[in-house]
Amino acid sequence: MKFRRFLVHKDSPGLRYGKIEEKMGLHGSMTGDIILEDCQVGEEALIGQIGEGWRILAQLGNSMRAWGAASIALGIAQSALNHAVAYSKDRHQFGKRLGDFQALRFMMADMAMQLEAARCLVRETNRRVDIESPNVSYPTMSMVSMSKCFATDMAMKVTTDAVQIFGGYGYMKECPVERLMRDAKVFQILDGSNQVQRMIIGSNLLKA
Ligand SMILES: Cc1cc2nc3c(=O)[nH]c(=O)nc-3n(C[C@H](O)[C@H](O)[C@H](O)COP(=O)(O)OP(=O)(O)OC[C@H]3O[C@@H](n4cnc5c(N)ncnc54)[C@H](O)[C@@H]3O)c2cc1C
Missing domain, CATH: 1.20.140.10 (Butyryl-CoA Dehydrogenase, subunit A, domain 3)
Known part of the structure; x- marks a missing residue:
């Protein structure tokens, strides 16, 4: 399998946020899922080369x-x-x-x-x-x-x-x-x- 890494802009169509979790600590930082559904990005979003992701x-x-x-x-x-x-x-x-x-x-x-x-x-x-x-x-x-x-x-x-x-x-x-x-x-x-x-x-x- 060839791993790829992408940079996805926060305003990209298909990117949405899950619920913000209530945590025991670390309240200075928000924690939640980032959900990618039918989210398409161009070649310019690729970080490094294909296969270099890992x-x-x-x-x-x-x-x-x-x-x-x-x-x-x-x-x-x-x-x-x-x-x-x-x-x-x-x-x-x-x-x-x-x-x-x-x-x-x-x-x-x-x-x-x-x-x-x-x-x-x-x-x-x-x-x-x-x-x-x-x-x-x-x-x-x-x-x-x-x-x-x-x-x-x-x-x-x-x-x-x-x-x-x-x-x-x-x-x-x-x-x-x-x-x-x-x-x-x-x-x-x-x-x-x-x-x-x-x-x-x-x-x-x-x-x-
Ligand atoms: C506040 C917070 C912020 C986070 N932020 C991010 C983030 O920004 N990005 C991100 O990707 N993730 C993030 N995480 C997820 C975090 O990386 C995982 O919770 C962590 O890696 C443990 O995985 P898990 O919760 O699936 O536990 P599990 O994998 O279910 O593990 C449960 C327990 O079993 C142990 N265990 C699991 N496998 C083995 C093994 N093979 N041998 C021995 N012991 C084992 C674990 O050490 C742990 O004690 C965040 C989590 C928290 C709580």
Whole structure:
């Protein structure tokens, strides 16, 4: 089968939108189906050559996962850590700041360690993708999957821990980390789920 990629203008006849979904998080971005029915486009809409569609999609995947999902996950986690640290300096219980309890200080140390480890991996991956594009090697493609998987799993853990540090207030809608935890979840699912990323990493190991 020869894969083709097309650019379809939003006003093209035959293009319509499905229902806008109500989501757990990521409310800053609308999600819905794009339905193409008897939609015709001219040759000028073709991206690349006929038969190159899959290669272009794979290339796009490399950039989207490392620059997109993985990098967004870093931002979400950094924000959660910043909120947790600020709250732990401000909130007092049993005559101490929350941050003076070793259990919480260690939790924040782990959050910072995991975040910095993910940041190093994502930066190094993006550096390699930049150098190798468009012919990204299998080891670098594995690193793209590792970055996406590691950074998004890290963001889920860090945001969940941030909610814990806020205690009951962390569960309230008005608390900023509640939103960050819901937003983090989707990045483990979209852009190739983290199970699929692990399949890619594993099969690339066996190719070597
Ligand atoms: C908010 C949001 C925005 C999205 N935006 C886009 C978009 O812009 N463009 C787009 O194309 N898609 C988009 N998606 C779809 C997204 O890419 C898919 O939801 C995702 O790839 C998972 O596919 P699925 O939902 O069909 O789950 P399924 O494939 O049904 O998977 C269900 C579960 O089984 C696991 N699983 C599936 N197959 C395997 C396997 N072989 N081995 C091990 N585990 C497996 C999955 O990891 C998952 O945990 C979006 C989804 C969401 C939630």
